[in-house]
Amino acid sequence: MDRQDVQCPRCLVLEARIAELEKIVAEQQTLIAELLERLNKNSSNSSKPPSTNPPWIKPLPPKPKSGKKRGGQPGRRRVERELAPPEKVSQTIDVRPERCSDCGAKLDGDDPEPRRHQTAEIPRVEPTIVEHRLHALTCRRCRSVTKAALPEGVGPGAFGPRLSAFVALGSGAFRLSKRSLKRLLSDAFGLSISTGALCKLQRRTAEILESPVAEVAAKVRTEDVNIDETVWLQDRKRCWLWTAVASSATLFRIAASRSAEVAKSLLGPAFGHVAMCDRYAGYLWIGRVQLCWAHLRRDFQAMIDRGGDGQPVGDALLSHAEVLFDWWHRVRDGTLARSTLRTYVGPLRSAFRDDLERGAECGGAKTAATCRQLLADEPHLWTFVRQAGVEPTNNAAERALRHAVLWRKSSFGTDGEAGSRFVERILTVVATCRQRGRNILDYLAACHAAALNRQPIPSLLN
Secondary structure, three states, X not given: OOHHHOOOHHHHHHHHHHXXXXXXXXXXXXXXXXXXXXXXXXXXXXXXXXXXXXXXXXXXXXXXXXXXXXXXXXXXXXXXXXXXXXXXXXXXXXXXXXXXXXXXXXXXXXXXXOOOOOOXXXXXXXXXXXXXXXXXXXXXXXOOEEEOOOOOOOOOOOXXXXXHHHHHHHHHOOOOOHHHHHHHHHHHHOOOOOHHHHHHHHXXXXXXXXXXXXXXXXXXXXXXXXXXXXXXXXXXXXXXXXXXXXXXXXXXXXXXXXXXXXHXXXXXXXXXXXXXXXXXXXXXXXXXXXXXXXXXXXXXXXHHHHOOOXXXXXXXXXXXXXXXHHHHHHHHHOOOOHHHHHHHHHXXXXXXXXXXXXXXXXXXXXXHHHHXXXXXXXXXXXXXXXXXXXXXXXXXXXXXXXXXXHHHHHHOOEOOHHHHHHHHHHHHXXXXXXXXXXXXXXXXXXXXXXXXXXXXXXXXXX
């Protein structure tokens, strides 16, 4: 045997050590790349909100000045405050000049069309307190004592329907904490109310709203929806607040998990309409889906920020997305017909798929994985092109959740099931009333009045 073919034991040990160190270096390089990517995540390349951007991420530069003066531009439609109709005017005062502004002569008579100037004011509001004196009378014949009961429509509590509705409105529509609500009731109405009483009123509101919210839950199953979810805290434990936004109603629900089963309970397992959503796996059971292009745009930006072989792919895909959004905005504004959009999208869709295939073969592992997933889901990217009423994003659901997210940040969630039921039901009422142009306070007061009179709770959908 040749001496060169025989390696000394020390050489074998060194080669094994080198191989071990090379493996460690490769693992560390992968870890460093993952940590750098995590460090560089921001609102432009992930779902993180702009408020979490690190200090070194500069905001978008301001748009260049147009050279126009500030304020309304020539030719715009003048918008003025409408005068209240005569039946809404509490008092009318005629003001006449006494003397001519030029010669000083005395003036008399009336102007057939005087200029009308109205001033709105809020009067001092004091609660109307009604006291029911319940007598207990003794029968002269049998000496039995009979106590009077409360009249029909008067509840056992200390607060009437409109005040109960105001408490729910302050919490659900304006995110007031119980302490802030206490101060508002005291400062505005001179009412003293405990936090315990506020909690009872919220629980009572949740009970009353059960049937109209169930009606909304049935309604959203019959229309195309925007669907999304966000974190909610219940008893300091992570739960999920879901929303389904249809054209005529919006439903909220707090669930213990973020699973497909919750989505099925929300939309129904046989949901046959279009759901506009992100690429969360919990929506994959839905047959007709429109994936959110706003999320895709952030994914493409992440490909660019990662650099390497995936950067040119990210550049190309982001360029396609920008062109698509430009067309969509014109469709939404009525300057481009949807039939024309279908014609435009054909070549763009082909080029987009070619770039996805190129990205699926690139050296960047994460970019390639994203491209492979999008190739599998590619038919769901273009539903909005052929289906009227469907949008390319799920922004409607995200906008609906924004109010709830701000409420969660200021309240830190709910303490238990009762609080969560109030949150999901009052959010449903607030969002649906605003969609339908209904006065929230009047609706809530009508619900409480109906409950006191043992009548059916008014529908949210009428």
